[in-house]
Amino acid sequence: MEGIVTSLDSSPQAVQGAENAQGTSRGHGPQPVHATEAAKQIPPAAVARLTIYLRALNTLLSDGVERVSSESLAEASGVSSSTLRKDLSYVGSYGTRGVGYEVQYLSRHISAALGLTHDWKVAIVGAGNLGKALARYGGFESRGFDVVAIFDADQMVVGNEVGWLRVSDAADMEAVLQRTGANMVVLALPATVAQAVCDRVVAAGVHSILSFAPVMLQVPAGVNLRKVDMATELQILAYHAQRAQTPDQTA
Amino acid sequence: MEGIVTSLDSSPQAVQGAENAQGTSRGHGPQPVHATEAAKQIPPAAVARLTIYLRALNTLLSDGVERVSSESLAEASGVSSSTLRKDLSYVGSYGTRGVGYEVQYLSRHISAALGLTHDWKVAIVGAGNLGKALARYGGFESRGFDVVAIFDADQMVVGNEVGWLRVSDAADMEAVLQRTGANMVVLALPATVAQAVCDRVVAAGVHSILSFAPVMLQVPAGVNLRKVDMATELQILAYHAQRAQTPDQTA
């Protein structure tokens, strides 16, 4: 019998910032440790989980819980307590030995480490069902993401209200991105046009893109692209299900 | 020279091995159940990528391409050719040395390895924007996933048409799941009700669940749960963006 099979995505490939060739050869001296908050590099897998801890902490916070142990936060997040403590160690030492973590304090520090101290402005490209769903998704604002625009190329859709926004014409994308100061874009459009739109978005200066289009997009160095694909997720489930259903090949 | 920064999911957290059901780790007799050691278990990271190769192969197929090398398939999939060949080696040896792979032949074998030889019946719970978007998403049918039902608890929504389906009353979920033979469920509903609905789905005998709800769901051993979270993805992007914006404070 299988055990719990919760799997969450994460990010395999690291982001190689524009020219972030740090690490290796350093002329002299160690890392430029900044006085305030050291900016170490957090392993990708840990970054993915930190967002989960953050959500769990915020839930605790709204429940009025003030302190939490690594053990119970780990359980609430679906990871082992050793993984949790290791992950937190990348952020800093914000716990009290023998006691645990102060919820709000830890939450604040994780947020800071993830760069969530200021709001990010998100534009959604594609006002189909998915784009609309995303635009109305309440989970964004509460987490520091501000949806500032939504685009579509279909003139029948341009001008429609979606949430408290109005659909902009994709033809004006560059101008609107500029005007609204969007620094993240979510692609919620068909595979066929995804690459072309992606190229325009990149040319417009956006460096962070989340794509829901079921294609492999090519982006230049320095651009951070993540991908979510429903079909892929179902296929992975299918693999595990099939495996479970074949309990005994009884050769 | 690729500076491509694509990141794709993967699956970090793997299947909690055998019975290590999380929970308060109150270990009571470990069950050394490794019976049914399936000879060929594919590493999680490889499974995730195989779905990508599959998509790339199908694209090639519809373009009329008949053969492909590991090099070019790898490029189309955004991975290194050595990773691709290693991944394929978990599935079997279906290439021809000195030549490459026959597209259709390889596609078929990967499909088989992933358990996509028969159609899976998917029920969607939640007919809000996201649920509707998923129900109409064309990418499912073409990949062997059949959406057989969509539920909602809101009586205003029950009975509405979504694609070629009609929204069923969530109150009848168990009966409809049974009747339609659904063996996978997608949760597209608010965090507040996700756990309760998840429990019902599990009780109804579904072992494969894909959740879009922004909460950590608890499921019993033997149930396969995957999670997709938009906010998490954006937060990960934020982390990288913030890091890129602070290239080197050495000043």
Next chain:
DNA sequence: CGATGTGAAAGAATTCACAGCG
């Protein structure tokens, strides 16, 4: 030849186990 398939090496991520401190 030329590209696959695969041991072996290198590199990450996770788990262990315990030192250290409140």
Next chain:
DNA sequence: CGCTGTGAATTCTTTCACATCG
């Protein structure tokens, strides 16, 4: 004491390099 924080051990992934075979 109890729980955090962390080096060390373990396990999983990716990359390398080349034997292998069409």
